[in-house]
Amino acid sequence: MKFSSKVQRCDYSPMRKFHPFAVAARAAGKKIYHLNIGQPDIATPPAAFAAVRDFALPVLEYAPSPGIPELIAAVAKYYRNNVGVALQEEDILITAGGSEALSITCNCILDDGDEIIIPEPFYPNYNTFVQAAGASIRPVDTTPHDGYRYADREKIEALINDHTRAIMLTNPGNPTGTVLAPAEMRMIADIAKEHGLFLVVDEVYREFVYGGEELSSMASFDDVAENTILIDSASKRFSACGARIGVLISRNKAFMQHALKFCQARLAVATLDQTAVVSMYDLPADYFLASREEYKRRRDVAYRKFKEIPGVVCECPGGAFYMMAKLPVDDTERFQEWLLTDFEDKGETMMFAPGAGFYATPGKGRDEIRIAYVLKEADLARAMDLLALGIQAYNARR
Amino acid sequence: MKFSSKVQRCDYSPMRKFHPFAVAARAAGKKIYHLNIGQPDIATPPAAFAAVRDFALPVLEYAPSPGIPELIAAVAKYYRNNVGVALQEEDILITAGGSEALSITCNCILDDGDEIIIPEPFYPNYNTFVQAAGASIRPVDTTPHDGYRYADREKIEALINDHTRAIMLTNPGNPTGTVLAPAEMRMIADIAKEHGLFLVVDEVYREFVYGGEELSSMASFDDVAENTILIDSASKRFSACGARIGVLISRNKAFMQHALKFCQARLAVATLDQTAVVSMYDLPADYFLASREEYKRRRDVAYRKFKEIPGVVCECPGGAFYMMAKLPVDDTERFQEWLLTDFEDKGETMMFAPGAGFYATPGKGRDEIRIAYVLKEADLARAMDLLALGIQAYNARR
Numbered sequence: 001m002k003f004s005s006k007v008q009r010c011d012y013s014p015m016r017k018f019h020p021f022a023v024a025a026r027a028a029g030k031k032i033y034h035l036n037i038g039q040p041d042i043a044t045p046p047a048a049f050a051a052v053r054d055f056a057l058p059v060l061e062y063a064p065s066p067g068i069p070e071l072i073a074a075v076a077k078y079y080r081n082n083v084g085v086a087l088q089e090e091d092i093l094i095t096a097g098g099s100e101a102l103s104i105t106c107n108c109i110l111d112d113g114d115e116i117i118i119p120e121p122f123y124p125n126y127n128t129f130v131q132a133a134g135a136s137i138r139p140v141d142t143t144p145h146d147g148y149r150y151a152d153r154e155k156i157e158a159l160i161n162d163h164t165r166a167i168m169l170t171n172p173g174n175p176t177g178t179v180l181a182p183a184e185m186r187m188i189a190d191i192a193k194e195h196g197l198f199l200v201v202d203e204v205y206r207e208f209v210y211g212g213e214e215l216s217s218m219a220s221f222d223d224v225a226e227n228t229i230l231i232d233s234a235s236k237r238f239s240a241c242g243a244r245i246g247v248l249i250s251r252n253k254a255f256m257q258h259a260l261k262f263c264q265a266r267l268a269v270a271t272l273d274q275t276a277v278v279s280m281y282d283l284p285a286d287y288f289l290a291s292r293e294e295y296k297r298r299r300d301v302a303y304r305k306f307k308e309i310p311g312v313v314c315e316c317p318g319g320a321f322y323m324m325a326k327l328p329v330d331d332t333e334r335f336q337e338w339l340l341t342d343f344e345d346k347g348e349t350m351m352f353a354p355g356a357g358f359y360a361t362p363g364k365g366r367d368e369i370r371i372a373y374v375l376k377e378a379d380l381a382r383a384m385d386l387l388a389l390g391i392q393a394y395n396a397r398r
Numbered sequence: 399m400k401f402s403s404k405v406q407r408c409d410y411s412p413m414r415k416f417h418p419f420a421v422a423a424r425a426a427g428k429k430i431y432h433l434n435i436g437q438p439d440i441a442t443p444p445a446a447f448a449a450v451r452d453f454a455l456p457v458l459e460y461a462p463s464p465g466i467p468e469l470i471a472a473v474a475k476y477y478r479n480n481v482g483v484a485l486q487e488e489d490i491l492i493t494a495g496g497s498e499a500l501s502i503t504c505n506c507i508l509d510d511g512d513e514i515i516i517p518e519p520f521y522p523n524y525n526t527f528v529q530a531a532g533a534s535i536r537p538v539d540t541t542p543h544d545g546y547r548y549a550d551r552e553k554i555e556a557l558i559n560d561h562t563r564a565i566m567l568t569n570p571g572n573p574t575g576t577v578l579a580p581a582e583m584r585m586i587a588d589i590a591k592e593h594g595l596f597l598v599v600d601e602v603y604r605e606f607v608y609g610g611e612e613l614s615s616m617a618s619f620d621d622v623a624e625n626t627i628l629i630d631s632a633s634k635r636f637s638a639c640g641a642r643i644g645v646l647i648s649r650n651k652a653f654m655q656h657a658l659k660f661c662q663a664r665l666a667v668a669t670l671d672q673t674a675v676v677s678m679y680d681l682p683a684d685y686f687l688a689s690r691e692e693y694k695r696r697r698d699v700a701y702r703k704f705k706e707i708p709g710v711v712c713e714c715p716g717g718a719f720y721m722m723a724k725l726p727v728d729d730t731e732r733f734q735e736w737l738l739t740d741f742e743d744k745g746e747t748m749m750f751a752p753g754a755g756f757y758a759t760p761g762k763g764r765d766e767i768r769i770a771y772v773l774k775e776a777d778l779a780r781a782m783d784l785l786a787l788g789i790q791a792y793n794a795r796r
Contacts, residue, residue: 001563001594001625003656004509004531013662016463037460044458052670053451058441060640060674065414096494096642099664107530111402112510128663132505133402134532165399196399227399242458242669244494258401264411265526266497270668271640272450276458 009131014124014357017333021340022351030344033383035371036351038174038321042239042291042374051279052272063268066260067094071274074281075232075247082285083206085219093248093259096269098204098233101248102129104262105229108255109198110135115163116200119150121324121358121365123174123202138164139360144326144368147315148176151184156191166198167191171218172205175358175370176324177299177317179209182216189224198255199224202231204246205320207288210296225251236321238280239291243273295321298373298380305384309391324355324370329394332356332369339390342397350386407529412522412755415731419738420749428742431781433769434749436572436719440637440689440772449677450670461666464658465492469672472679473630473645480683481604483617491646491657494667496602496631499646500527502660503627506653507596508533513561514598517548519722519756519763521572521600536562537758542724542766545713546574549582554589564596565589569616570603573756573768574722575697575715577607580614587622596653597622600629602644603718605686608694623649634719636678637689641671693719696771696778703782707789722753722768727792730754730767737788740795748784 015037022032066072072092079085095101102125110116112134118126120139130137138159142148150156156167167188172179180188192199201218209215219230230249235241250256299316302323306314311328329335332354339349355368373380413435420430464470470490477483493499500523508514510532516524518537528535536557540546548554554565565586570577578586590597599616607613617628628647633639648654697714700721704712709726727733730752737747753766771778 001507001596003506003652004512006509006531007506007656007659010656010659010663012659013463016662039459041457043456048458049453052453055447055450059437059439060442060446060638061437062435062639065411096498096668097664097666100494103664108401108405109399111404112532114402125663125665128659132660133404134510198399240458241460242666244666244668254401258405258408261405261408261410261526262530264414265408265523266501267495267523268640268642270494270642270671272670272674273668276670 006131006134010128015353017357018336018340018351021337025340025349029347031348033348033350033375033379033386035373035375035383036353038236038372038374039241040236040239040321040374041376042294044240045238045280045283045287047279047283048238048240048243048276051276055272055275060271063271063274065263065268067092067269068271068274068278070278074278078281079219083215083217083220085217087249087251090253090256091249091251093256093263094269094274095246095248097235097244098202098231098246099125101231101246102126102202103132104248104259105200105231106130106133106135107262108258109165113163114165115161116165117156117159117167119169120360121148121175121355123170124357126168127360135165137360141361144313144315144324147317148173148178148324151180151187153187153191156188160195164195164197166200168200168202170202172209172319174205174320175322175353177320177322179211179318185216185218186221189218189221192227193224197227198229199227200229200231204231204233204236207237207292208295208321209319210292210299211318219249229255234277234280238277240277240280243276245269245273245277295373298377299323301377301380302371302373302384305381305388309388321373322370323373324368326368327391329367329391331366335394338394343390343393345386345389348382348386350383350390352387404529404532408526413751415755416734416738416749419735423738423747427745429746431746431748431773431777431784433771433773433781434751436634436770436772437639438634438637438719438772439774440692442638443636443678443681443685445677445681446636446638446641446674449674453670453673458669461669461672463661463666465490465667466669466672466676468676472676476679481613481615481618483615485647485649488651488654489647489649491654491661492667492672493644493646495633495642496600496629496644497523499629499644500524500600501530502646502657503598503629504528504531504533505660506656507563511561512563513559514563515554515557515565517567518758519546519573519753519766521568522755524566525758533563535758539759542711542713542722545715546571546576546722549578549585551585551589554586558593562593562595564598566598566600568600570607570717572603572718573720573751575718575720577609577716583614583616584619587616587619590625591622595625596627597625598627598629602629602631602634605635605690606693606719607717608690608697609716617647625650627653632675632678636675638675638678641674642668643671643675693771696775697721699775699778700769700771700782703779703786707786719771720768721771722766724766725789727765727789729764733788733792736792741788741791743784743787746780746784748781748788750785
């Protein structure tokens with residue numbers, strides 16, 4: 001008996017790799033500040049729980065495969081009112097988190113031997129979805145010195161060949177927080193259009209932009225409506241990661257018809273969770289303002305703390321709730337392990353996500369880390385101080 | 399831009415194919431009895447809703463990727479007490495329905511060009527999961543005349559070649575309701591063992607056996623623990639299809655480690671739904687007895703009604719809540735469409751799932767149907783009478 005070549009090419013999540021060391025550290029009495037996982041501590045709107053409490057049907061039945069009509073309508077309304085994009089009902093499929101939307105997309109457009117262009121560092125689970133579809137990632141390289149910007153026409157076009165099927169982006173970016181300017185979005189849309197490529201844009205962090213920008217979407221370019229596939233999710237927008245409600249959006253009717261086959265095969269997405277998310281789409285617009293302000297303050301704390309550490313390279317990111325930085329250490333995986341096994345300050349330590357797992361190119365990102373600024377300001381500041389103390393102690397050892 | 403070859407090989411669900419005609423029939427004022435989809439009308443245990451109402455955390459967080467520990471423990475306890483199989487925590491992964499367990503399994507064990515042996519007729523979504531993994535189905539043929547029995551060593555072994563990776567079964571069967579005898583289970587386990595094949599057994603209908611048998615599982619054969627992969631689900635067991643909670647079980651540690659990669663990539667399964675299902679695993683054992691009795695009565699009604707229709711070929715199935723039958727009509731897809739567009743009796747008609755979609759072999763199953771006996775006895779009887787009247791009228795037309 002042998003395992004598939006695709007699963008053998010896949011890897012474990014770099015965010016979860018140090019979990020056993022964390023368990024041991026906690027067992028030894030250490031308190032750990034978690035900047036390694038994008039699990040916000042912001043309360044889920046009570047409306048979600050109320051909707052679930054009020055669910056009054058005696059049988060918890062399958063939802064329709066494309067999603068419950070109320071949620072599809074709520075998503076369409078949000079895009080119309082908040083993003084300025086007009087979608088029809090059939091342009092929207094509800095999925096089990098943004099993750100399933102990504103997985104369905106890869107299975108619809110990628111075959112064995114195909115390539116997809118993705119700027120690196122990128123969200124590591126893209127690897128699994130692309131590999132499971134038999135394809136591989138062609139990374140657009142970036143550097144911490146210019147804030148991981150990737151919107152460079154020449155660089156991107158140089159990667160296109162006969163095997164290229166799509167360009168995939170996260171905007172605002174995870175793990176970098178990099179936000180595309182409108183002209184950059186237009187330029188990338190042009191590349192996709194000129195080369196006949198799908199343009200898969202993961203916009204789950206859309207609300208989290210801190211430069212006063214209007215909310216924007218790649219779906220607003222009508223001339224690339226056939227190319228564009230959006231990944232969206234309720235997880236971050238409403239701090240409801242555990243609801244596992246994502247959205248797959250495209251105005252390419254043939255694509256959506258193919259995607260529906262996978263939605264039918266897995267029958268439905270959880271009924272109660274869809275009901276909960278409908279209620280959150282009814283929240284007043286100032287809900288987003290409040291959470292944006294909160295995250296902006298946290299970003300500012302994290303950035304200031306990074307800049308105070310000698311030798312760190314980090315530009316101030318414009319969005320999402322992640323930051324990537326180059327540290328003055330030899331290997332951030334070794335450093336993370338050491339922080340859990342050998343370091344503490346007043347019984348406390350911290351976790352980040354080591355950078356290498358966010359790169360497709362072997363050897364890259366070894367002295368980089370990603371942090372998620374998802375903790376309250378005081379906790380975040382303490383975690384960053386522990387990072388600074390840790391770097392000092394790590395480099396002073398021996 | 400082109401779509402993947404795999405999605406082009408996939409098809410829509412045969413259970414959902416006639417949905418547009420059903421919508422039109424309802425709009426025209428017809429009442430439709432649905433025997434086409436396995437959505438039971440039995441109430442979901444109130445404990446599930448109570449557990450969700452009592453969920454008291456302010457943030458709806460990601461669950462751990464393998465599933466919440468309480469649910470994993472509940473599943474292990476159920477296998478120990480009800481099925482007599484000892485499982486360790488790491489033998490169990492919680493999935494988004496049995497569907498995701500199937501999809502993960504196919505991605506772990508199948509590559510482009512591989513083959514998997516499955517008795518036909520089979521659950522049509524197996525097609526999508528196998529195709530998405532790049533592989534193809536080698537069907538074991540059966541006939542309605544002997545109740546779709548497939549446990550024939552010679553027949554199965556004749557299909558094994560260098561590309562064969564696994565044998566996949568649904569036991570009790572969907573769409574046939576066929577239940578393997580203990581000796582048949584042992585024989586199939588032997589084939590898997592002797593030929594070094596994975597044995598994927600979908601046992602989501604385990605509780606629904608009507609011959610007084612003890613609950614059984616392919617997982618009880620210790621000597622094929624490395625070969626065996628179980629698919630399980632809360633959907634049918636607790637009449638909670640909309641919760642989308644499945645289980646992937648194997649004592650093959652390497653397989654489970656690979657499967658965990660996919661679980662990590664999609665982050666987690668819905669938190670509230672896992673919580674709801676934990677509470678249902680605490681139900682007293684007579685819960686299963688009551689629902690088994692109810693389904694047995696329904697099976698007896700459906701079988702009796704089938705036998706009263708001249709020309710129908712159907713054996714009495716031993717389990718699940720499906721029955722497959724050969725009808726005296728030319729084409730059951732055409733007949734289904736006609737039942738929705740041209741037939742009614744006192745303003746009523748009925749739906750089944752046409753047989754062809756359950757076969758891999760082209761042309762097979764055209765005069766067969768699957769029914770799901772998921773309605774109350776009176777409704778079921780009426781639906782079967784409508785089927786009888788429909789056959790008569792359909793064959794008498796022109």
